[in-house]
Amino acid sequence: MSFDHGSDDAEVHLGAVGALKVSSVATQRRLFRRSSPDATAVLAAGSAIAADLRGGLAPRGGDLGADPVGRAARRLRSLLGADAVGLADLHGEPAWAGRVPAEAADLLEQVRRDGHRAAAGAVVAQPILVRGETAGVLVLSGDLGRGVGRRTAEWVAEALERGRLEASAEAAARAELRALRAEISPHFVYNALTTIGSFVDSDPERARDLILDFAEYIRHSVARRGDYTTLAGEFRAVEAYLALARAVLGDRLRVQVRIAPEVLPVALPFLALQPLVENAVQHGVERREEGGSVQVSGEAQGSECVIAIEDDGPGMDPEHARALLAGAGGGGGLALTNVDRRLRAVYGPQYGLVIETALGEGTRVVMRVPRFQTGVVA
Numbered sequence: 001m002s003f004d005h006g007s008d009d010a011e012v013h014l015g016a017v018g019a020l021k022v023s024s025v026a027t028q029r030r031l032f033r034r035s036s037p038d039a040t041a042v043l044a045a046g047s048a049i050a051a052d053l054r055g056g057l058a059p060r061g062g063d064l065g066a067d068p069v070g071r072a073a074r075r076l077r078s079l080l081g082a083d084a085v086g087l088a089d090l091h092g093e094p095a096w097a098g099r100v101p102a103e104a105a106d107l108l109e110q111v112r113r114d115g116h117r118a119a120a121g122a123v124v125a126q127p128i129l130v131r132g133e134t135a136g137v138l139v140l141s142g143d144l145g146r147g148v149g150r151r152t153a154e155w156v157a158e159a160l161e162r163g164r165l166e167a168s169a170e171a172a173a174r175a176e177l178r179a180l181r182a183e184i185s186p187h188f189v190y191n192a193l194t195t196i197g198s199f200v201d202s203d204p205e206r207a208r209d210l211i212l213d214f215a216e217y218i219r220h221s222v223a224r225r226g227d228y229t230t231l232a233g234e235f236r237a238v239e240a241y242l243a244l245a246r247a248v249l250g251d252r253l254r255v256q257v258r259i260a261p262e263v264l265p266v267a268l269p270f271l272a273l274q275p276l277v278e279n280a281v282q283h284g285v286e287r288r289e290e291g292g293s294v295q296v297s298g299e300a301q302g303s304e305c306v307i308a309i310e311d312d313g314p315g316m317d318p319e320h321a322r323a324l325l326a327g328a329g330g331g332g333g334l335a336l337t338n339v340d341r342r343l344r345a346v347y348g349p350q351y352g353l354v355i356e357t358a359l360g361e362g363t364r365v366v367m368r369v370p371r372f373q374t375g376v377v378a
Contacts, residue, residue, distance in 0.1 A: 042079070048075060052071045052072035056069075058092055069087050070096075077097040080140070080144060082140050083142035084100060084101060084139070085138075085141075087137075087138060089135070101123045106120075110125065111126070115127050123139065126138045126139075128153050195244075210244060230265055230268075231259075231264050231273070234272065234273040235257075238296065242281075252291025254292070255296075260300060263300050269342050272367065276335065276353075277294065279335050279365075280363065283311075284363060294309070295310045308367075310362065312362040315359050315363050316359065325337060325340050325353060336353060336355070339353060339367075
């Protein structure tokens with residue numbers, strides 16, 4: 001937090017993380033006249049206000065303490081030293097902190113009608129503009145100085161836009177999961193059912209086992225709901241898929257699975273592993289006339305769980321692998337792209353997939369996730 005004492009203009013700018021820049025001693029006194037919080041307290045308050053506004057400006061609780069918008073108004077009033085603060089969307093009742101000025105209702109409706117700032121004495125109603133469109137109204141009452149309302153409204157708009165972006169990211173993640181669920185290959189399903197049918201008379205016991213494997217594969221791929229599962233749960237689906245793939249491909253598919261018991265309880269995003277194994281079979285083994293092998297391993301490395309899926313198929317150009325992870329590699333890389341993005345969204349940009357490959361050298365996909373992560377519970 002920095003203060004510029006070189007100007008008499010009182011302006012407040014609340015940045016993306018809630019930081020304040022105050023450009024006059026008088027405004028500083030007003031901002032902190034109730035208390036003298038340090039920079040950490042101001043940053044914490046700004047972050048809390050942004051969190052309260054993440055869901056928009058429509059009131060979502062019965063009283064000021066329960067309603068996030070009401071809490072944001074109260075915190076803004078405390079930071080600005082205002083007599084009253086009101087926050088409203090374009091339709092509903094505003095959330096207030098402090099004594100509601102008599103002029104507030106008329107000013108609020110005026111801004112809602114024409115989208116321009118309105119003022120009467122010490123009461124100011126400021127439009128909150130998100131991407132050039134009026135998303136709500138900020139009402140301030142008190143001797144706050146020139147520019148405070150505009151700057152505060154700009155910061156509220158940034159918080160609202162960030163909330164919209166986060167909601168869009170969550171919706172995109174759900175859409176990507178739906179896309180993975182919908183990516184079951186009709187060709188594989190047909191071949192699996194045909195293979196099961198071929199064993200009904202000659203080996204009914206094997207046909208029964210394959211039907212159970214097929215049911216587990218479908219259940220995990222389509223019917224399961226939720227954000228997270230355990231590594232053990234993902235491996236059950238992987239084993240069901242590999243049993244069906246071996247029945248279809250016969251000796252063309254060789255499989256080796258090595259999983260350390262201590263990583264089986266690790267929670268990870270649902271459908272994070274199964275699509276990678278399917279990708280190795282479809283794009284690694286099936287493309288070779290003589291078939292090939294798929295190796296799946298999982299082990300603990302300190303506080304992390306490292307999972308690797310390797311095939312000895314045709315491999316690919318490393319530039320193409322980079323394009324796949326960037327989402328520019330075409331339909332064949334949908335699974336890799338989706339899994340990589342979901343891992344980064346859950347664990348942070350330092351995680352995700354690593355692809356080790358070269359033409360004629362097979363492909364190795366490495367997934368590294370924390371063994372324990374707050375909020376990631378199966």
